[in-house]
Amino acid sequence: xxxKVAVLGTGKIGEALxxxxxxxxxxxxxxxxxxxxxxxxxxxxxxxGVTPVTNPEAAKIADTLxxxxxxxxxxxxxxxLAPHVxxxxxxxxxxxxxxxxxxxxxxxxxxxxIRVMTNTPALVDEAMSVISAGTHxxxxxxxxxxxxxxAVGKTLRVPExxxxxxxxxxxxxxxxxxxxxxxxxxxxxLLGLPRDKAHDLIVQSAIGAATMLRDSGEHPVKLRENVTSxxxxxxxxxxxxxxxxxxxxxxxxxxAARDRSRALASGNN
Ligand SMILES: NC(=O)C1=CN([C@@H]2O[C@H](COP(=O)(O)OP(=O)(O)OC[C@H]3O[C@@H](n4cnc5c(N)ncnc54)[C@H](O)[C@@H]3O)[C@@H](O)[C@H]2O)C=CC1
Ligand SMILES: O=C(O)[C@@H]1CCC=N1
Numbered sequence: 001x002x003x004k005v006a007v008l009g010t011g012k013i014g015e016a017l018x019x020x021x022x023x024x025x026x027x028x029x030x031x032x033x034x035x036x037x038x039x040x041x042x043x044x045x046x047x048x049g050v051t052p053v054t055n056p057e058a059a060k061i062a063d064t065l066x067x068x069x070x071x072x073x074x075x076x077x078x079x080x081l082a083p084h085v086x087x088x089x090x091x092x093x094x095x096x097x098x099x100x101x102x103x104x105x106x107x108x109x110x111x112x113x114i115r116v117m118t119n120t121p122a123l124v125d126e127a128m129s130v131i132s133a134g135t136h137x138x139x140x141x142x143x144x145x146x147x148x149x150x151a152v153g154k155t156l157r158v159p160e161x162x163x164x165x166x167x168x169x170x171x172x173x174x175x176x177x178x179x180x181x182x183x184x185x186x187x188x189x190l191l192g193l194p195r196d197k198a199h200d201l202i203v204q205s206a207i208g209a210a211t212m213l214r215d216s217g218e219h220p221v222k223l224r225e226n227v228t229s230x231x232x233x234x235x236x237x238x239x240x241x242x243x244x245x246x247x248x249x250x251x252x253x254x255x256a257a258r259d260r261s262r263a264l265a266s267g268n269n
Contacts, residue, residue, distance in 0.1 A: 005148065006032035006062035008055055008077065009069030010044055013094055016122035017066065020152030022048055023125065032058050059084035064144065068094040071264040078106045087111045090141050092148075094118060096167050097264025100134030100160060112137040114145045115163055117171040118152065127153030128170040132160035164265070168257035176253070181206060 005021070007014040010033040022028055028049035035041045041052035058065060059081055069077050074095055085091065087108040093100070093115050103113040113134035118127045129149040133142055146155045158166055181202050188198025212223055228234040241247070 002030055003064065004030050004032060004062040005064045005066065006058035007066045007068060008034045008058055009067060010035055011068065013118060014068035017152055018048060018050060020122055020125055021148060024151035032062050034058050055081045056084040059089065064090045064092060066092045066094060071095045071097050074098050082106045085111060092116055092145055096171060097261045099265050104134055110136050112141045114141060115160060116145065116149060117163060117167045118149060119171050120174050122152035125152055129153060129155045130158045130166040131155055132158055132163055164258045164261035167261040168254040172257050
């Protein structure tokens with residue numbers, strides 16, 4: 001039987017997922033989208049051939065509802081949606097912080113809910129999506145969700161108690177790497193390189209390092225030690241990173257992101 005999937009609130013993450021599903025072979029006719037603005041709906045229809053519907057129509061037609069609005073908009077969406085969702089629909093939330101219990105309290109008793117935290121590399125099929133089942137979600141629901149998010153990268157099942165930490169690590173993770181590239185490019189400027197050349201050098205170094213991390217099987221400490229020659233250049237840079245507390249800053253930064261994810265769960269906007 002054909003499974004229809006609706007993406008409700010098709011912004012950056014919703015569109016990344018949708019486009020990846022189509023690249024992976026999903027039929028656009030089986031994909032529905034909801035948006036707040038009519039022009040956005042037309043744009044998505046023109047770009048992908050998917051069908052724009054209203055939120056209640058999505059609940060009626062689709063087997064799986066993927067909710068990708070901002071956490072702050074989830075309450076309003078659910079107020080509109082919940083009365084229309086039959087209890088046999090699978091509801092997947094892609095929002096930071098919001099718990100499966102939050103949905104279960106607002107949907108018909110027994111409705112299966114799954115919480116997913118993906119990230120923007122979904123745009124290039126390199127997402128990391130972490131998946132947790134709510135009370136009523138079965139192994140089949142988990143497998144179906146993995147199939148959907150597997151279209152845009154890797155998936156990992158985690159206990160829901162780890163979702164806020166995963167949000168801090170991989171959900172927000174790409175931003176830290178972009179920030180690092182931005183800061184290292186500034187360093188290149190300070191050292192007298194043109195910005196475009198500095199950018200290219202750093203980006204290629206990032207791609208090389210990421211590929212080694214993924215493919216070499218080596219621990220990151222070993223990979224870093226291999227770059228760090230006795231009395232060489234790298235150890236001088238590492239000493240400055242340690243002097244400036246960069247490791248502690250990263251730990252504190254990710255802890256702050258985790259705490260913010262927890263706060264979003266308690267409706268703290
Ligand atoms: N941006 C990121 O890197 C990541 C975001 N997320 C999560 O994904 C969700 C979406 O984030 P983005 O795509 O960045 O936000 P976005 O703002 O680009 O997309 C959300 C979309 O939902 C629409 N919307 C809001 N209320 C609606 C309603 N009632 N009916 C229909 N459409 C509605 C908005 O118009 C907007 O287009 C958030 O919950 C966020 O926590 C998860 C992982 C990474
Ligand atoms: O910053 C945020 O809240 C979202 C969730 C993870 C990445 N972006």
